[in-house]
Structure formats: structure tokens, C-alpha cells
Amino acid sequence: MAMYVYGTAGEPRGFLFETTIYHLNGTPLGRLSGSRVHRFDGSYVGEWAHQMVVARSDARPRRIPPAAVPGILPPVATGSSRRPVAEYRNFADAFDLLLESSPSGGQLPEAAE
Numbered sequence: 314m315a316m317y318v319y320g321t322a323g324e325p326r327g328f329l330f331e332t333t334i335y336h337l338n339g340t341p342l343g344r345l346s347g348s349r350v351h352r353f354d355g356s357y358v359g360e361w362a363h364q365m366v367v368a369r370s371d372a373r374p375r376r377i378p379p380a381a382v383p384g385i386l387p388p389v390a391t392g393s394s395r396r397p398v399a400e401y402r403n404f405a406d407a408f409d410l411l412l413e414s415s416p417s418g419g420q421l422p423e424a425a426e
Contacts, residue, residue, distance in 0.1 A: 315389040319365050321406040325392040326366075334366070334411060339386040342411040346377055352411065355379045359407030366411065367404040 315328040327336050332345045343352050343366075350358045350366045357374035359366045 315392070317364060317392050318408065319363075319394075320408060321365055321367065321404065323394045325394065326408045327411075328389050329364075330386060333383055335386055335389075336412075337389055337391060339388045341383045341385065344380060349374070349377075350407070350411070351377050353380050353382045358410045360404075362404075365406070366408045368407040368410075369404050 316330075317325045318327040318329055318334055320326045325337065327334055327342060329335070329345070333341050334343045334345065334350065335341050341353070343350055343358055345351075345361055348361050349372070350361050352358060355377045357376060360369045360372050362369075
């Protein structure tokens with residue numbers, strides 16, 4: 314059974330396998346590092362909260378070292394929608410930023426190791 318990644322409106326957008334976020338069609342999109350979500354090139358996308366990728370104004374984005382892109386997995390069933398998580402309706406859904414091939418905005422500082 315897949316652990317779905319939802320949009321802020323409650324719709325399934327992708328799934329999580331280990332620390333990698335995949336599109337429902339099985340394409341790898343990004344990875345989790347603690348509560349932060351990053352593309353494979355290390356650029357920051359958003360925060361992981363209640364199985365969603367959200368843009369939080371209080372987040373402290375950092376670049377992390379790039380990682381190899383894992384292989385494509387078999388697609389998963391679309392799943393069913395869930396009730397929106399009320400406290401996160403105030404934050405923009407950032408899942409679509411994983412679909413962009415290059416980061417938007419300026420350079421982010423490197424993460425301290």
C-alpha cells in the first residue's frame with residue numbers, strides 16, 4: 314500500500330517510498346531531508362507536513378548536496394481524496410514545484426553539516 318502525498322485540498326498528488334517522493338505514474342520527483350523537501354539537484358522546494366509539500370513562510374530553506382535520481386517505480390493507484398487539513402489551508406501547495414526542472418528564485422545558502 315502506498316503512502317500518498319496529498320495536495321492541500323486533499324487530492325492525492327504522488328507517493329512516498331523511503332525518502333523519495335514520486336509522481337503517481339512512478340517518476341521520481343524529489344526527496345525528504347528531515348521536514349524539508351528538495352529536488353535531486355539539492356534545491357529547496359518546501360516543507361513536509363501531514364503528508365503534503367507546502368510552502369511555509371516561517372521555513373528556513375537551504376540547499377543540500379545533489380543526489381542521484383532513483384529509478385522509476387511502477388505506477389500506483391490514484392487513491393481517494395481526503396478531507397483537507399484545515400491548519401495547512403493557509404499554506405500554498407508546493408507539490409508542483411517538484412515538477413519544475415530548474416529551481417525558481419535566487420540562490421539559497423548551503424546547509425551546514
